[in-house]
Amino acid sequence: METVELSRAGRLYTWTTVHAAPPGVATPYVLGYVDLPEGVRLLAPIDAREAELRAGLPLTLSLGPVRPDDDATGVTGYRFEAVAL
Numbered sequence: 001m002e003t004v005e006l007s008r009a010g011r012l013y014t015w016t017t018v019h020a021a022p023p024g025v026a027t028p029y030v031l032g033y034v035d036l037p038e039g040v041r042l043l044a045p046i047d048a049r050e051a052e053l054r055a056g057l058p059l060t061l062s063l064g065p066v067r068p069d070d071d072a073t074g075v076t077g078y079r080f081e082a083v084a085l
Contacts, residue, residue: 010034010080012057013041017050024068034059034080044078058083 015032030046030053045066046059059080066077 004038004040006040006061007037008061009083010036010042010059010061012046012053012055012059012080014055015046015050015053022067032080034061036061042078042080044080047079047081052082 011034013033013035015030017028018031019028021027021029030048030050031043032046032053034042034044034046036042042061044061046053047064060083062079062081063076064079065074066079067075069075
């Protein structure tokens with residue numbers, strides 16, 4: 001296994017709106033698969049309304065809170081947001 005630096009730019013492959021989640025996770029939220037140029041497909045929350053999404057939409061990768069932790073500090077993970085055109 002090797003470390004690979006990922007691009008921050010990707011394209012939306014598919015998505016869904018999550019309505020049922022573990023305690024402490026606010027719903028609904030959008031979760032999607034995003035293809036990166038390195039050939040990686042990531043599953044992560046998307047900071048957008050479902051009505052704004054379409055396959056192939058350019059998205060930007062960032063880090064942000066994804067869920068609460070046992071000690072209430074929160075877990076940081078990948079998130080995506082739509083590219084401002």
